[in-house]
């Protein structure tokens with residue numbers, strides 16, 4: 001299901017702090033989006049606004065073309081999962097919490113929820129307050145996946161889960177999305193792990209949109225050039241440099257942009273090493289670089 005998410009000229013202040021600043025973004029929907037940015041960049045705040053949980057100071061927020069704030073029909077299309085904070089202890093046992101979630105979500109899939117509790121090895125008769133942090137997070141993730149909400153958002157929901165549990169999350173997210181496409185937004189700092197899951201990434205910095213793009217297209221444009229410092233300096237002239245490091249006489253420079261066959265041949269003739277750069281590093285450099293240029 002392709003439910004679009006759209007914000008225009010969004011501004012949110014909390015206290016005196018400007019948390020989201022003149023943010024405009026249109027996500028066509030029916031894709032898995034990664035929302036990335038440094039601590040405090042506004043990811044959680046944006047998700048709260050998209051879920052209709054916070055009223056922005058100004059700007060419009062639309063889900064499937066409808067304003068979301070104080071609009072039950074639009075808000076019911078959105079499920080926001082906040083990991084270990086998702087269910088309060090007062091809900092009792094896991095099965096009560098999931099039963100409660102089912103009453104709120106029009107598209108809830110009970111069989112799928114049961115399948116997920118088995119995959120995450122969650123005993124449904126366990127009390128919420130007796131769950132470990134990772135188990136709590138898993139119950140939140142189960143609620144998000146089983147909600148089948150047209151717009152499902154996971155806000156760092158899987159961050160405290162262990163590696164096997166995180167991989168169950170990624171497998172289930174992808175398999176379910178392939179079978180029943182919808183709009184999924186995942187905020188995370190674990191970019192490397194999720195790089196193959198995100199079709200598109202949206203990068204925030206200091207409450208502003210600094211970049212967005214297809215994950216693979218961005219990945220293909222990042223490259224690290226290593227070699228003698230003077231040769232590397234000459235090679236990268238005129239290129240978009242994101243980062244540089246000097247180790248003795250050897251320099252390593254991260255560049256961004258299509259290199260083309262000529263540049264590859266030149267690097268080869270200069271005996272320079274051209275290598276890929278990890279997605280996590282690339283995004284960190286991009287966020288810093290674009291954030292700095294925006295200021």
Ligand SMILES: Nc1ncnc2c1ncn2[C@@H]1O[C@H](COP(=O)(O)OP(=O)(O)OP(=O)(O)O)[C@@H](O)[C@H]1O
Nearest residue numbers: 014015017019037038039040041042043044045046
């Ligand atoms: N309830 C609040 N009271 C005061 N300031 C807040 C509140 N919630 C968020 N903020 C501020 O808004 C800014 C954005 O916070 P937000 O939680 O949206 O960032 P984030 O990108 O999700 O960060 P992280 O990656 O650390 O989770 C931060 O500077 C934060 O201090």
